[in-house]
Amino acid sequence: MRRFEYIKPTSVQEAVKFLADHPDEAMVMAGGTALVVMIDQGVLRPDYVVDLGGLSDLQGQDSSNETLHLGALTTVRTLERDPQIKERFGVLAEAASQVASVRIRNVATIGGTVSYGEPQTDIPAALIALNATATVVGTEGSRDVAVEDFFLGPYETVLEPGEIVTRVGVPAPSPRTGGCHMKFTIGSPENKPVANASVVLRLDSSGRCEEARIVMGAVGPIPLLATKAAAILKGEVLNETAFAAAAAKAAEESDPVDDLRGPAWYKRRIIRVLVERGLTWALSRAAAQSQ
């Protein structure tokens, strides 16, 4: 592996200052599960690796309020196992449980996953479905960005040089809400997704759909919000027919490419299946919530 200097700042200020001073030479490391592989392969060639591991501001989870606050260093394994998250933010826990292997989940972080901006990831889709917000800190101060607006293209995010993600906030879903995360792989289920879908349904008191959020991963340059598909469901009584129509529309809204994980036409077919299955599960969970 290429040589680099290892920096371990003790405060967010120190970290962002160092990054701002070395915009082209320094890279941030959280879990390192993506970064270290890329350095090893020579894709990234940083002179400095800034390890965020020592920053207490980026640690911890707080679910005591309405909004779930997650430090950027929260591991994927915590998202999967934390009883509060499992109970109230099931889609997120479900997405986390399908990321790679236990070894990687133990190390990879929510901040790293979001900042990485890889199209083939699961957590960002779930965060968008749940209307999450990322807190970004730079030398100029901090700003909140909806995760929905965070991604610009493959491996490209709104992060400016010198900025880091410090926290992610997830608003508590209202009652009568249910969600589901579906991942499809070829070969081992630990592989990166051919396609994935995170869906959240909110029902009104009569059981009709008040809001649907359908997010599709790995079938576009960024996680895609299927707004037209969601519009089909809004205000409707939810049933198989409605789900089939919404899934077909979602597939139209997807924008996959041919690659080693499969041809574009196939990914479109799979995303339709995942959205349809996800909606069916989400409805049964939302209905269970309403009782």
Add this chain to the structure above:
Amino acid sequence: MGPEQSGSTKPVGGVGASPAMLDAEDKVTGRTVYLADIEMEGMAHARVLRSPFPHARIVSIDASEARAHPGVVCVLTRDEVLADPEIDPYFGYVMRDAPVLALDKVRHQGDIVAVVVAEDETTAGEALEMVDVEYEELPAVIDAVEAMAEGAPIVHEEMKPIAWDMKPIYGSNIAHHATLMRGDIERGFAESDYIFEDSYSVPPVQHCALELHGVIANYTEDGITVWTNCQSPYPLRKELERMYKRKVRVIVPFVGGGFGSKSRDRIEATTVAAAKLAGRPVRLLLNQEETFQTFIRPALTCTTKTGVKADGTIVARHHKFVSDVGGYGISGPRNANNTLKIATGPYRIPHVLVDCYAVYTNKPPSAPYRGLPTTQHTMAYESQMDRMAKTLGIDPVEMRLKNFLREGDVHVPGDLLRSVHADECLEKVVEAIGYKNRKSGPGADGKLHGKGLSCTIKYTITPPVPTAATQAEVVLRDDGLFEALVGTVNMGQGSDTILAQITAEALGVNLDLIRVTHSDTDVTPEDNGTTASRGTFHSGNAVLDAANKVRTNLAAIGSQLLEVEQSQVQVTSQGVGVSGEPGRNIGFKELVQRHGEPVAEKGACVVGGLYTDETGRQYPITSTFWSFASAAAEVEVSPETGEIRIVKMAAAANLGKAINPRSAKAQLEGGIAMDMGPTLFEKLVWDDSGQLLNTHLMDYPLPSMELVPEYAPILVEHPLEGAPFGAKGIGEVGTVITPAAIVNAVYDATGILFHELPLTPDVVLAALENPPQENPPVRPKATQA
């Protein structure tokens, strides 16, 4: 069989027992020493500069900046190699066409161009980027069938066959073309009621052993020592001695899986050249991407044309196959050639023609993959078998039983088949999977259900003249323990354990009195290589021979020391004693002490030679033993996504005798798990410009535990005369029978017979929605009439 053991009790852990592997505890506790664990005084570290182009002439190499980089010991390029009159830079076991590093041109992406040796790997990596290479790109040929065409770019302008049986077509890319004929193929087709013709293709894959390739080389004036994870240390020693004109010692520590990817050497001679230049021990460890560029299982395409009678009797078969050799014929053409005799399956077919083409391309060199291309042939003839059975309205089991080879048949001239029992293997898996009362097609769960069968015949590598291909030594040491010295490489298959069990059984002592020393050419006797399911038979026979001699010797020594007739001496785990007189016994430690030296004997396994048929004609024996096996698969196919789930796999092999039944079953299970990957999703992909797109395992899915089906491994035991306790090999048949069984199960479930692997869900879904048309059979007699 071992000598008479009257009066002695059966040793604990002998033949037929399933003790834990001798190396298991060290492995699970991390104490086992693998190549990468070896540290040497003064060891430097190498990295390889590899070609970015699949085919290019090297115009010039400038390594001056790299040489000046702090921490760099030396840079090996073609200039240093060509300037050294002591080095013959070419090696290979079939074609001698692989250079230590590229001398004139590069022949595949990832071909070796230069080696940087530095104080550490990181520095070597830095300096790699400072080596300036000017290339002149040449048109490349990636596909083997295209490489056979007139006007294709030529990979080797000069063919360099060294094996006696290689038949290159000079001026082309065809490194080897051979045919096998039996009967009269044209007559056979003319006499058939139906002729089926199908083409099949299987893409290149890699073995993906847990341990990647690595070498440590130390070059001194007194000789060369090489530590490597190569599966064939003795042939390697011979080749290096020829190239470097020095005495060579090859040591193979425990190997973390080979599966054929390490059956021959690729980077050993290169590392030796680097060590010679460096004047220090040099270590080279490859990464995953480099491993993909080192040895692969070649792409294979074939056309199988079979003539049958309406009752299902196979009359004639013409099987033509094209096997990709890659850029160097280190062993590829031989691997293809070796499957000539089994390419038409375990069936009695009076009229046969097999056409084998081994063709150079601009891809990495090909290697055997747990069964050579037997797997691909089996996929072809077994899926065609099911298609024929279905078309003719014959039960697939009946059709196979009707045509099977039987005990005593002459398969290839020169081979009287013994220990066949292909029918029993098939019947066992048919029962285990519940084939007879299967419900094929859509089930209540919305999935498509099916079951499929496959049967195979496999040969083992056999020399053309009688050869003591494998030797061994058994020594009673002064600590009272028996040491078995064997050449077989321990790559996780349990060879040490099985050979210790055979030794224990032959000596009549418990397994815990045996220890095994393996694969060090200065210490252990000659062996031709741990390939082709050879180990149990060859090293087994050699240790058996040695142990029998030691036992006889112990009886003689005991007779002197105990002052009784030799016939009264009894060897047990307690030492040598007198039959019927429990008090009179000498422990092994004391025996060595009183005898004055260790009791040592060498043994050998002689194979090959001529077979004389009843008319007096002689033929070279083509296989020391034949393996027969069957598999049955149960699958579930999703019509929604095209996913295939393998629910259950049964596999039965006639292995002669199970020395260690648990270990033998694990070979079948591991074989199934391994070849599920290439059947369902593994595939190396080169783009049109010859660049490999899979650069790490994230782009190359492998089977994982979640995908492993319920297994039913079945051991069929019909001892083979001349084999150690009747045991043949079982290392490869598990992989060989897997793809065809799955393909046929999918056929049963969906009505679609896939002719190409892998069966990724997109391919399956596309076929479900747009079923391909099969070639209808031709009726030769009808057309004549």
